[in-house]
Amino acid sequence: xxxxxxxxxxxxxxxxxxxxxxxxxxxxxxxxxxxxxxxxxxxxxxxxxxxxxxxxxxxxxxxxxxxxxxxxxxxxxxxxxxxxxxxxxxxxxxxxxxxxxxxxxxxxxxxxxxxxxxxxxxxxxxxxxxxxxxxxxxxxxxxxxxxxxxxxxxxxxxxxxxxxxxxxxxxxxxxxxxxxxxxxxxxxxxxxxxxxxxxxxxxxxxxxxxxxxxxxxxxxxxxxxxxxxxxxxxxxxxxxxxxxxxxxxxxxxxxxxxxxxxxxxxxxxxxxxxxxxxxxxxxxxxxxxxxxxxxxxxxxx
Amino acid sequence: xxxxxxxxxxxxxxxxxxxxxxxxxxxxxxxxxxxxxxxxxxxxxxxxxxxxxxxxxxxxxxxxxxxxxxxxxxxxxxxxxxxxxxxxxxxxxxxxxxxxxxxxxxxxxxxxxxxxxxxxxxxxxxxxxxxxxxxxxxxxxxxxxxxxxxxxxxxxxxxxxxxxxxxxxxxxxxxxxxxxxxxxxxxxxxxxxxxxxxxxxxxxxxxxxxxxxxxxxxxxxxxxxxxxxxxxxxxxxxxxxxxxxxxxxxxxxxxxxxxxxxxxxxxxxxxxxxxxxxxxxxxxxxxxxxxxxxxxxxxxx
Amino acid sequence: xxxxxxxxxxxxxxxxxxxxxxxxxxxxxxxxxxxxxxxxxxxxxxxxxxxxxxxxxxxxxxxxxxxxxxxxxxxxxxxxxxxxxxxxxxxxxxxxxxxxxxxxxxxxxxxxxxxxxxxxxxxxxxxxxxxxxxxxxxxxxxxxxxxxxxxxxxxxxxxxxxxxxxxxxxxxxxxxxxxxxxxxxxxxxxxxxxxxxxxxxxxxxxxxxxxxxxxxxxxxxxxxxxxxxxxxxxxxxxxxxxxxxxxxxxxxxxxxxxxxxxxxxxxxxxxxxxxxxxxxxxxxxxxxxxxxxxxxxxxxx
Numbered sequence: 001x002x003x004x005x006x007x008x009x010x011x012x013x014x015x016x017x018x019x020x021x022x023x024x025x026x027x028x029x030x031x032x033x034x035x036x037x038x039x040x041x042x043x044x045x046x047x048x049x050x051x052x053x054x055x056x057x058x059x060x061x062x063x064x065x066x067x068x069x070x071x072x073x074x075x076x077x078x079x080x081x082x083x084x085x086x087x088x089x090x091x092x093x094x095x096x097x098x099x100x101x102x103x104x105x106x107x108x109x110x111x112x113x114x115x116x117x118x119x120x121x122x123x124x125x126x127x128x129x130x131x132x133x134x135x136x137x138x139x140x141x142x143x144x145x146x147x148x149x150x151x152x153x154x155x156x157x158x159x160x161x162x163x164x165x166x167x168x169x170x171x172x173x174x175x176x177x178x179x180x181x182x183x184x185x186x187x188x189x190x191x192x193x194x195x196x197x198x199x200x201x202x203x204x205x206x207x208x209x210x211x212x213x214x215x216x217x218x219x220x221x222x223x224x225x226x227x228x229x230x231x232x233x234x235x236x237x238x239x240x241x242x243x244x245x246x247x248x249x250x251x252x253x254x255x256x257x258x259x260x261x262x263x264x265x266x267x268x269x270x271x272x273x274x275x276x277x278x279x280x281x282x283x284x285x286x287x288x289x290x291x292x293x294x295x296x297x298x299x300x301x
Numbered sequence: 302x303x304x305x306x307x308x309x310x311x312x313x314x315x316x317x318x319x320x321x322x323x324x325x326x327x328x329x330x331x332x333x334x335x336x337x338x339x340x341x342x343x344x345x346x347x348x349x350x351x352x353x354x355x356x357x358x359x360x361x362x363x364x365x366x367x368x369x370x371x372x373x374x375x376x377x378x379x380x381x382x383x384x385x386x387x388x389x390x391x392x393x394x395x396x397x398x399x400x401x402x403x404x405x406x407x408x409x410x411x412x413x414x415x416x417x418x419x420x421x422x423x424x425x426x427x428x429x430x431x432x433x434x435x436x437x438x439x440x441x442x443x444x445x446x447x448x449x450x451x452x453x454x455x456x457x458x459x460x461x462x463x464x465x466x467x468x469x470x471x472x473x474x475x476x477x478x479x480x481x482x483x484x485x486x487x488x489x490x491x492x493x494x495x496x497x498x499x500x501x502x503x504x505x506x507x508x509x510x511x512x513x514x515x516x517x518x519x520x521x522x523x524x525x526x527x528x529x530x531x532x533x534x535x536x537x538x539x540x541x542x543x544x545x546x547x548x549x550x551x552x553x554x555x556x557x558x559x560x561x562x563x564x565x566x567x568x569x570x571x572x573x574x575x576x577x578x579x580x581x582x583x584x585x586x587x588x589x590x591x592x593x594x595x596x597x598x599x600x601x602x
Numbered sequence: 603x604x605x606x607x608x609x610x611x612x613x614x615x616x617x618x619x620x621x622x623x624x625x626x627x628x629x630x631x632x633x634x635x636x637x638x639x640x641x642x643x644x645x646x647x648x649x650x651x652x653x654x655x656x657x658x659x660x661x662x663x664x665x666x667x668x669x670x671x672x673x674x675x676x677x678x679x680x681x682x683x684x685x686x687x688x689x690x691x692x693x694x695x696x697x698x699x700x701x702x703x704x705x706x707x708x709x710x711x712x713x714x715x716x717x718x719x720x721x722x723x724x725x726x727x728x729x730x731x732x733x734x735x736x737x738x739x740x741x742x743x744x745x746x747x748x749x750x751x752x753x754x755x756x757x758x759x760x761x762x763x764x765x766x767x768x769x770x771x772x773x774x775x776x777x778x779x780x781x782x783x784x785x786x787x788x789x790x791x792x793x794x795x796x797x798x799x800x801x802x803x804x805x806x807x808x809x810x811x812x813x814x815x816x817x818x819x820x821x822x823x824x825x826x827x828x829x830x831x832x833x834x835x836x837x838x839x840x841x842x843x844x845x846x847x848x849x850x851x852x853x854x855x856x857x858x859x860x861x862x863x864x865x866x867x868x869x870x871x872x873x874x875x876x877x878x879x880x881x882x883x884x885x886x887x888x889x890x891x892x893x894x895x896x897x898x899x900x901x902x903x
Contacts, residue, residue, distance in 0.1 A: 039364055041360055041363070041364070043356070049676075051673070051684065051689060051692055052692055052696070055645070055671055055673070055692075055693065055696055056696040058671060059643055059669070059671065059696050059697045059698075062643070062669040063641055063643075063669070063697075067360070067363040067364070069356055069359060069360065070371075070672075071352070071356070074350075074676070081557070081559070082352065082557040083560075086556070086557055086558065086560075086569075087352060089577060090352055090353055090356075090556070090580055091356065092577075093577040093578075093580035093581050094353070094356055094357040094360050094580050094581065094583065094584050095360045095364075095581070095584055096360075255688070255692070256683070256684040256688055256692075257688065258683070259685075259688075276691060276694075276695040277695075279692055279695035279696055280695050280696065280697070282696065283696050283697055340665055342661055342664070342665070344657070368661070368664040368665070370657055370660060370661065371672075372653070372657070382858070382860070383653065383858040384861075387857070387858055387859065387861075388653060390878065391653055391654055391657075391857070391858075391881055392657065393878075394878040394879075394881035394882050395654070395657055395658040395661050395881055395882065395884065395885050396661045396665075396882070396885055397661075
């Protein structure tokens with residue numbers, strides 16, 4: 001099932017496959033060089049704004065020697081009413097070997113994947129999945145602790161709207177970590193029955209990883225009942241809370257950060273923060289994912 | 302007359318030149334590799350939205366090893382009121398060896414071509430011409446029938462607003478085909494005196510090529526007097542009409558398709574459809590056109 | 603102070619450094635080839651529309667063999683409220699070796715430069731500086747006169763809103779030229795106390811260089827008290843005024859030109875105009891600036 005090399009979600013991937021991908025990514029993070037010897041055309045189709053994901057894919061692709069097409073909705077025939085299917089079939093027809101897609105609709109790939117003969121790399125679907133983001137989170141944790149077994153990890157904040165909360169929680173659990181959740185209880189829909197909801201203040205001394213999620217103001221329709229200040233005070237990683245973390249604990253955030261909301265502005269680059277390391281790892285992960293897609297799912301070079 | 306290698310319209314090109322270009326394109330379609338040995342900078346200047354044309358030019362250019370500048374009106378000094386002439390002169394001054402231009406104004410190139418020393422490749426002018434689209438239509442027909450002599454071809458739909466109807470009808474006639482037209486009579490302005498207007502239902506059994514045109518909703522100013530359904534029923538290629546076509550007949554459409562209007566959605570990928578093959582051929586044609594422009598009009602490699 | 607290879611403003615650069623940069627640029631203008639042997643990623647971050655600056659940087663970069671990321675505000679996480687600092691830190695994290703930034707805010711770089719470990723090349727800040735534009739102006743003058751010593755140069759027009767007037771006036775004076783200013787007295791704020799304000803009609807016969815500035819309609823808030831025609835008649839370079847210039851005098855303009863305002867449309871390509879040569883020189887200057895940034899400030903190849 002599925003085209004070799006595609007990456008839609010981590011949920012259907014075995015822990016062995018994930019471990020292999022992470023090891024390959026780690027080699028890239030450590031400086032491994034690899035360039036495609038044949039012409040490979042990649043189309044990056046972004047139907048939503050993005051900086052980190054879009055450009056880290058592009059850096060990865062260019063450093064691997066691929067030809068990159070950079071598509072945004074605004075200047076395209078989507079303006080003439082063209083459907084997603086017709087758009088992706090067009091890119092396949094004009095020679096794309098591989099598609100990276102970000103789209104606002106959950107599981108947009110279900111309507112197109114069986115009609116394509118080239119792999120899709122999911123760059124984020126609605127509030128569904130974002131597998132390369134999950135992988136870079138995992139890589140950052142692995143680099144820190146070598147193993148996931150027994151790690152105490154708390155995912156904090158807007159889980160309901162998050163693209164990574166679900167797959168991170170699932171995969172981390174499969175990999176042996178103890179996953180907890182924290183934040184406004186209303187935002188735990190779909191999680192509260194599977195994961196223990198904890199108070200940040202009491203859990204922080206035990207946490208190895210504090211995984212903050214971005215409040216997606218653009219996905220809340222004016223219904224958020226906290227001011228930024230009161231959210232920060234109630235659920236955010238304040239300077240006071242950071243001091244409760246153990247020495248070896250680390251802070252993750254997918255960015256862009258709402259400074260002073262999810263965490264205090266001063267903590268973005270603090271010694272526990274791995275936020276910029278996550279971005280750096282994003283390039284390594286995307287190199288591995290690209291190489292896997294190009295070589296048809298094989299990861300041995 | 303004209304700069305060597307330019308391509309503004311097929312109407313001033315001899316059938317011999319067209320045949321040469323098609324043969325070169327066909328070699329690329331069959332896998333010919335060619336890369337420029339010197340640095341060549343191409344600027345793609347798109348003053349209208351486009352997916353197929355824009356990205357198939359870009360794929361062709363990148364696979365030929367060219368440096369590609371991708372210009373859209375929105376982020377440019379056109380916002381400061383800069384004229385088309387000053388924009389193209391700027392790209393010439395900063396080192397572009399070649400310009401690909403799409404512009405909403407008919408024959409925009411008349412105001413600029415004599416003031417440039419580099420060739421223009423016309424990527425579509427208003428409702429005027431679109432020579433690379435015509436060439437890819439021709440290539441697709443040639444691949445199917447080997448010759449144009451005596452072929453029965455019907456061009457269907459919004460001829461008045463089409464960029465390719467005029468030059469396709471003209472070139473196909475010069476190449477020996479019998480060209481007919483079909484669709485709402487009001488839309489035949491400029492064609493009805495030169496080509497026979499036929500009923501699709503009676504002509505289809507004889508048609509070798511059914512060349513559907515896109516209804517350019519964005520060029521009709523709300524004056525279209527049919528609903529989508531009634532247009533489809535009256536003039537579109539319905540499933541019933543497709544069954545009247547002869548076994549060897551093929552369906553062309555420049556895309557994007559208005560599914561359920563110009564043709565039934567189910568027919569987009571039917572056995573007679575060459576719609577995605579047209580797109581694929583678009584890359585081969587544009588490689589040939591680029592190589593011709595770079596090598597100064599010579600097509601022998 | 604500052605990161606090696608950065609270029610924020612010419613005002614803090616010694617005349618020796620400027621002379622070295624100009625000589626390197628002149629070699630590129632004369633055909634020097636240089637390509638980076640290692641992978642270098644450059645991010646061009648444009649927070650304002652631009653054609654000339656953006657694409658001449660891109661041509662320079664591509665011809666030097668660099669990997670180019672082309673960022674515009676519209677499709678980015680700036681739409682999600684991300685700050686300039688977080689945006690540039692992101693590009694640093696994902697592997698950019700070098701940033702080219704244009705931003706509407708004066709001295710935007712003050713808030714970010716000490717927080718980055720990679721050099722910034724200023725592609726224009728508000729009405730502050732535009733060092734590569736200044737350098738291309740200087741290169742064009744140097745190619746014409748070999749030296750700046752004793753040259754009579756008049757800067758004409760909207761000095762107050764100009765990105766280059768201030769640094770050009772300063773640098774040219776340091777290099778030995780006699781700099782005068784002309785145009786509406788109200789527009790001389792910040793200049794009138796340092797430079798002699800002259801009447802164009804009486805100064806033109808002595809002028810070696812007439813440096814026209816673009817009227818930045820987009821920076822005037824409807825407060826301009828002249829019609830285009832009356833401005834042209836009063837302060838513009840009319841055909842009559844051009845005839846008063848000496849044989850060896852040249853005309854510069856950063857473009858885009860408001861034809862019929864700053865100068866008569868017929869003069870844009872007249873024998874005294876160096877406007878398109880300036881653009882061509884812009885690529886040479888940017889190659890030199892890129893090479894300097896990549897090689898860490900060294901200009902000997």
